[in-house]
Amino acid sequence: MINCRIIFLGDEARLAGLHRVPGWEILPAGNDPLAVVANLALLPADSEVPEGLIDRLALPLLVAVGEAPAAHWLDRADGFVLAGDDADTIATVASSVLNAGTGWRVAEQAGTAQHISALSAEAQRIADALAELARSTEQEGEAQVSAPMVRRLIRLRRDRDRHFPADLFGDPAWDMLLDLVAARMEGVDVAVSSLCVAAAVPTTTALRWVRSLSEAGVFVRRTDPGDARRAFITLSDQAHDAMIGWLRRFATVFALR
Template sequence: MANLSAAPELIGAPYDLAANALLIAAVARTEVTETLATAGFRVRDVADPATASALLDGPVLDLVLLDARDASEPELEVLLDLLAARDASAAPALVAIFSAGQVDLAAPLLGMPHTQLLCDPGITELLGALLRARAESEGAPRARWTDITRDAEVARLRRLNEEVARIADALARLTRGELFDDEEDGRDGVLRAPEMDYRGPDEPVSEIAAAEIRAVIRSRRLRSQYFAAELFADPAWDMLLDLFAANIERRRVSVSSLCIAAAVPPTTALRWIGTMHEAGLFGRHADPGDRRRAYIVLSEKAVQGMRAYVGAIRRAGLGLV
């Protein structure tokens, strides 16, 4: 595809903009190029996935925008492996667009720093991702953008981890009467602040059946029949439950299947999968029979945390929700 650096007016962005972008697309869609210009990016080059690798190490770039929707899988397979192998912390920001049917192809990019994965985004959603990438390229604090960005999600996930660990610890100690012992010892506060890492159970946890976890998932989905689903959106916990059940069943879970389990739009699900991967709760296993696919699994830390939590719930006589 032709190099458009010498004629940026064809893209619609002023030539003197400081933010430079490489657009990788089999078909350069008008809405994508116009949104790039709106976000303040000048497209230095446009390349198709088969020839883009030669441009990744070219002139200084602030953004690589991959629009995979019109590309063939063999071309994308090579390019995605190349993008996943680069040093993302030193490379330009990456925004990758996939169609709903290509979600599993996004697996190599999950959890990479300065990377945003979108699934059939609208113009507003794409613009938000590009503005965030522009802010990163200029050194602006990432948390200044909207509360749906990964920074906000990381903070929310950290609070979720702390709350789950705190409840599990408190319930376990309550069943042993230790909370009252703490008060008698004159310690500050009723609840002891937990460590950030999960704590294992203090006593053996009885067998946990996958059917028990699946029943919880079904009951959570039933709420959407009576209330707006977005009122109860909790993709982190929904995915933890689904992967925990799959772990018990010794079943593999694809990226697309986990996106469905999250019960949120695919782009939001991909963002959360990346966040959970960064937090050390999810891992990624390649499919030995098809290198284009990867499966998402719980890390050992997450498995231990879920087992400890279920054990604490049972000892307290409560139900998992």
């Protein structure tokens, strides 16, 4: 339970469900949002609010994601409220945003939606498996692993969709892991919106995975050093080492060049 004054930068008709969150006081932006005293800003992900206004508010930003989110809001959000989140989950995410650095914990709240708890448990299982893989591959041979090899593997996964229904394979976490390990080898930063595209699933599904894998320590959220308004997602060092270990095994078995 948190006590939080939140300025909502959108049509109040879109606040269905959010008023029920314990400890929230929803404040309309009114004609002068800068005069509103609040702890946190909340806006819809398709909002046309000028980014300069968000800069001047200087508040942590919680984005409510619907059907057509704007990429720039996804990339600068401190946290996400997603379709299907229950009141406890929303309150927990808001609390994490207000206490930056504690992680987006969504699995330990009483009453949290069952599918969210299951997703968090799966994310933790992935984290544990990656940790074990990292330990077991420390003595592996030095088979060559490259970003082009990983990109080729990703393309093969996308080609799969030409032969089977895309929703037959529910593994967005693996697609994101592959994209992040390739990006790290290329020295490329990956924004949240780009990672959602790489997941090849609806944005809200991808964001649930980003949130849960961040909680599990597989993903690390890092502020853009050149623009503090944006955030990038990277693999934790342990997750990266585990992925490199698996890719070396893959390269050895299939002799990719």
